[in-house]
Amino acid sequence: MNEKLLSKGNLQLKRFFNLDSQVYVAGSLPSKTKELMGLVASAVLRCDDCITYHLLQCAEEGVTDEEFFETFNVILIVGGSITIPHLRRAAATLEEIRTQEKGTKKKGKTAKKDKR
Amino acid sequence: MNEKLLSKGNLQLKRFFNLDSQVYVAGSLPSKTKELMGLVASAVLRCDDCITYHLLQCAEEGVTDEEFFETFNVILIVGGSITIPHLRRAAATLEEIRTQEKGTKKKGKTAKKDKR
Amino acid sequence: MNEKLLSKGNLQLKRFFNLDSQVYVAGSLPSKTKELMGLVASAVLRCDDCITYHLLQCAEEGVTDEEFFETFNVILIVGGSITIPHLRRAAATLEEIRTQEKGTKKKGKTAKKDKR
Amino acid sequence: MNEKLLSKGNLQLKRFFNLDSQVYVAGSLPSKTKELMGLVASAVLRCDDCITYHLLQCAEEGVTDEEFFETFNVILIVGGSITIPHLRRAAATLEEIRTQEKGTKKKGKTAKKDKR
């Protein structure tokens, strides 16, 4: 998605994108915590695209539905009712992610069967 | 610090404050993660008082300096250079917290000796 | 619209939504004033969905076009030209609301006639 | 307080300041409602100086403590816990305003007595 921006972008833009991906890599804190932080920051600053991105990353890190909704609570309390439309869309996106995950798992199982 | 606000405040204000403290209580996610989320949200929304509050809560949850600085990195990348003055003050507050912690530990040791 | 969010959401989410609706109920200040406040807050924080919601609530409270445009002025002055695209959409939404109101009134009249 | 800014400022700056004061003048909506809107906008955008200014204007328009705290509720719900430090300071400023009002009234009474 960032191809167009990066293909034309100068060296500094590329360096920023580099830093941007390094920052979520596991260090003293696990990636899961860092991606959850990215989700919280994106939501209180109210950027839907950023929220979707971090929802996907968090799901890959194994964040459960309960954990997501506890995170939504922190977002709602700190950011106020102005975040509700974003949380509404986040809940819908999360549902899509879970549906896709099930599809992939099924496919995975079938694929395994096929291999036999 | 919220006494004045709460003493005069109506029932709804009190209920909000109630929700506000419940939200950081350990659930599926540990308190430490939730307090770190509170710190990130406060910092990208750039509220010094909120940052100080969550730094204190995080320190109590045992967040280490390395973990704090990795969190500062996420804040800086998501929120941009506009967060730098807040991170500068956060780093100074953190140093004060650590100094006070050492003082308390020493006192604690002395207190223990005294007890014997 | 919040069904999905609330069906999965935990108790704290529900409590926040409860507080959120209580806050606009008439007290010392009439609902009309509170809904206008909700509109102003939504617009300077620039959330289109929230603006639409409060436009509808305000219209139900009998806010006139002159009152709406005086409110838009406060929004524009406090929030600056960055609010213009939102006010543009708000003016379009308001027009739709008025058209629908006329339709409902006509239907109402016909319905009354039918009853006779 | 704006003297320095206006003395050096160009014509456009002065015109903006003109518009800024016109916007709160009674029209279809009373000044009280407009000043309350100004307070809400200032608080959700989190500007202490602007909050203080509108608290003073609102007090002059006869806003009661109950009305102020209902307004604080709207601010808290829409803007979230990030507004708490500002509301805390607003509650303290309000108390100062009330103390000063009492002083002025007493003086007024004495002054009236003196006149007799």
Next chain:
Amino acid sequence: MNEKLLSKGNLQLKRFFNLDSQVYVAGSLPSKTKELMGLVASAVLRCDDCITYHLLQCAEEGVTDEEFFETFNVILIVGGSITIPHLRRAAATLEEIRTQEKGTKKKGKTAKKDKR
């Protein structure tokens, strides 16, 4: 695009729009610099419509691709990764503007030929 807003809008709204256009007119600073400022402000405040508007104005003032991308860098550093989706859309809009410019130039050439 502002017709609906202005046709119904009161005198103060019109005056604000007047000021809004005056502010980018060349003075001590050239229009190009002022439009670039408008672009930066729109982007760090994250308003796509405003970004598109100023991209068009800047292109008309002769801003080159290199200059645009250096501006995107300032935006990215000050505003952080939360501005990335807006910069992505800005880069796409810029490409469209350039394509249209080429079309217009070709047409211009053909038109000139036709005139002969």
Next chain:
Amino acid sequence: MNEKLLSKGNLQLKRFFNLDSQVYVAGSLPSKTKELMGLVASAVLRCDDCITYHLLQCAEEGVTDEEFFETFNVILIVGGSITIPHLRRAAATLEEIRTQEKGTKKKGKTAKKDKR
């Protein structure tokens, strides 16, 4: 001022600070324009420390009072009246900068005389 932050900060923090200073270096656009952009971004995002920093940098790049006040106009129109307290402080800071500049020039002249 960033010493404490950088001394404890990790590599990524340092890299961000590096990028932050590179971004204002003259490229296709002159430093003066870029520092003015930094000022505009800081002011519409309402960070006094950042505003002061860019006022100093701009003054060093030779920005005149007329240019500063035209910039303040863009800030005021895009960002609205919520930026007024920041512009008020900016105007005061600018005055201090000019006073200090005069002092330095005088000293410079005296110093030159002394050298002879």
